[in-house]
Amino acid sequence: MTQESPQLIPHTPTTTFKNDTTISMSAEDTEDMEGSTESQTPTVHRAAQNLYWCRQVRAFAKEHQRDPTEPSPFSFALDFLAEGAANAVFTVRPWTDDSVGTNFVITAHNGSDVILSGQQFRNKVLRFSKGAPNTPDCKSIIDSYYADIKPLFEDFDEHLLHPELTEIEPLMVNQLNKSIAEHAIVNPRRFKGWIPKIGGNQLALIIDNMSSIPGSALTIEIKPKWLAQSASAIRNALRCRTCAMQSLNVSNGESKTEAYICPLRLASGNAALIKPWVQNKVAATMVAETSSVPSATQANIIDAITSYFSTGEQGNKLLAHLRTLQVKHDPIGIMRREEVSGLPHWTYPPVDTTNESLDRDLRLAMTLRDCSLYVRVHYEGENVVKVESKLGDLDFKSANKMDDWWLKEQQLINGEWYKKIGELQREVPCEIFAGWRDIVQRHWG
Numbered sequence: 001m002t003q004e005s006p007q008l009i010p011h012t013p014t015t016t017f018k019n020d021t022t023i024s025m026s027a028e029d030t031e032d033m034e035g036s037t038e039s040q041t042p043t044v045h046r047a048a049q050n051l052y053w054c055r056q057v058r059a060f061a062k063e064h065q066r067d068p069t070e071p072s073p074f075s076f077a078l079d080f081l082a083e084g085a086a087n088a089v090f091t092v093r094p095w096t097d098d099s100v101g102t103n104f105v106i107t108a109h110n111g112s113d114v115i116l117s118g119q120q121f122r123n124k125v126l127r128f129s130k131g132a133p134n135t136p137d138c139k140s141i142i143d144s145y146y147a148d149i150k151p152l153f154e155d156f157d158e159h160l161l162h163p164e165l166t167e168i169e170p171l172m173v174n175q176l177n178k179s180i181a182e183h184a185i186v187n188p189r190r191f192k193g194w195i196p197k198i199g200g201n202q203l204a205l206i207i208d209n210m211s212s213i214p215g216s217a218l219t220i221e222i223k224p225k226w227l228a229q230s231a232s233a234i235r236n237a238l239r240c241r242t243c244a245m246q247s248l249n250v251s252n253g254e255s256k257t258e259a260y261i262c263p264l265r266l267a268s269g270n271a272a273l274i275k276p277w278v279q280n281k282v283a284a285t286m287v288a289e290t291s292s293v294p295s296a297t298q299a300n301i302i303d304a305i306t307s308y309f310s311t312g313e314q315g316n317k318l319l320a321h322l323r324t325l326q327v328k329h330d331p332i333g334i335m336r337r338e339e340v341s342g343l344p345h346w347t348y349p350p351v352d353t354t355n356e357s358l359d360r361d362l363r364l365a366m367t368l369r370d371c372s373l374y375v376r377v378h379y380e381g382e383n384v385v386k387v388e389s390k391l392g393d394l395d396f397k398s399a400n401k402m403d404d405w406w407l408k409e410q411q412l413i414n415g416e417w418y419k420k421i422g423e424l425q426r427e428v429p430c431e432i433f434a435g436w437r438d439i440v441q442r443h444w445g
């Protein structure tokens with residue numbers, strides 16, 4: 001979509017995304033641009049909208065070839081939201097006359113080059129890969145998401161975010177990096193890197209925005225991590241893989257214990273054990289967002305999240321499903337991978353023990369451990385009206401991470417992190433240690 005190679009004339013006023021959902025211009029879209037046509041019949045209304053849409057896009061395309069930064073009805077502003085080690089995330093909002101900064105035009109990446117507009121961007125974020133080593137680019141993320149990950153969630157489809165590929169002009173990357181720089185100046189410790197400039201249009205993922213909505217919804221973000229013990233852990237371990245790693249990180253000053261919960265405990269469905277963590281997590285979220293919710297509402301939000309993760313409830317079922325997938329795809333563990341590769345089937349149900357298949361499955365299990373879960377609680381006044389949760393960051397882990405995983409496990413075993421009892425264990429007990437303690441108390445206590 002550069003000046004040299006204009007590609008902006010759409011064939012059709014609809015955009016078919018990769019997962020076969022078709023998004024067309026909605027009534028709300030055209031109302032944004034001109035007066036409502038509510039009195040017309042739906043068919044006439046839709047035809048008029050489509051005609052209007054085509055004319056507008058063509059007119060804009062002509063204009064766009066002259067000056068790509070001239071605002072138009074199809075322009076958006078992108079606001080920096082957050083960044084991780086691998087991706088930078090921006091919220092999308094329609095460009096208005098009093099907007100400042102740079103406007104963006106965003107096209108679907110599906111061969112049609114249709115400019116996306118209005119409704120398609122309401123409550124969305126754009127996620128850009130920063131090209132860090134061993135992290136996938138947007139195209140690979142989408143390919144593996146639809147080929148390998150989505151099919152695993154047939155009964156849990158409502159918990160997926162269904163990302164789609166989009167494009168923006170390459171020139172705009174400077175502006176996005178400028179926003180990242182502005183945040184880096186204010187908060188240098190959060191800075192994790194730039195979006196690299198590539199040859200052609202810049203790809204990005206368009207995803208539902210799961211952020212809190214001031215006055216009506218609060219989102220907590222968690223990582224499910226290892227929902228079952230690592231197959232490489234020592235026998236008689238007193239800690240699970242995540243608690244062992246957390247203890248190691250705390251001892252290195254790389255992690256804090258506040259708002260931490262043992263993933264096995266979170267997945268246990270035991271409301272009494274989960275609630276104290278939910279209280280800390282909600283408080284920490286409000287501090288991070290510099291927001292606040294009236295205390296009566298806050299209490300109801302805490303109860304709603306606690307009950308969402310309690311036995312038999314939707315959050316508990318989702319974690320149980322994730323645990324099943326993690327174990328199914330990594331029954332052997334990184335340390336024994338070489339040892340068993342190429343051997344005849346020896347587990348039940350049997351696993352394909354070719355190196356390639358083991359590696360792929362392990363990468364999938366690691367992806368499902370390191371994803372994010374956004375839990376959003378919608379409220380009206382004091383009352384909670386809905387709890388929803390969506391999995392994000394399901395980026396298929398690189399095959400180059402194998403050595404790294406081996407080294408981490410080696411470090412946990414050699415450093416005895418699976419069995420050390422220290423401060424962390426008293427503050428935030430691991431479910432495995434709690435189980436041992438119960439047995440010991442029953443017999444000797």
Ligand SMILES: O=P(O)(O)O[C@@H]1[C@@H](OP(=O)(O)O)[C@H](OP(=O)(O)O)[C@H](O)[C@H](OP(=O)(O)O)[C@H]1OP(=O)(O)O
Nearest residue numbers: 085086134223225242245366369370397401405408
């Ligand atoms: O090994 P872990 O459990 O510490 O997980 C790493 C995460 O640490 P944390 O969740 O904070 O404990 C770590 O998260 P942070 O960057 O520390 O937020 C990464 O997600 C890392 O993955 P990658 O190397 O970026 O592909 C994660 O590495 P892998 O999942 O690839 O091992």
Ligand SMILES: Nc1ncnc2c1ncn2[C@@H]1O[C@H](COP(=O)(O)OP(=O)(O)OP(=O)(O)O)[C@@H](O)[C@H]1O
Nearest residue numbers: 082083084085086087089125207208209210211393
């Ligand atoms: N769909 C979304 N809705 C709301 N916020 C989001 C969304 N996607 C990402 N974010 C925010 O952006 C942050 C970084 O996103 P993301 O986790 O995708 O980046 P990452 O680079 O993959 O992270 P990591 O460092 O864990 O690899 C998240 O922690 C979250 O706060």
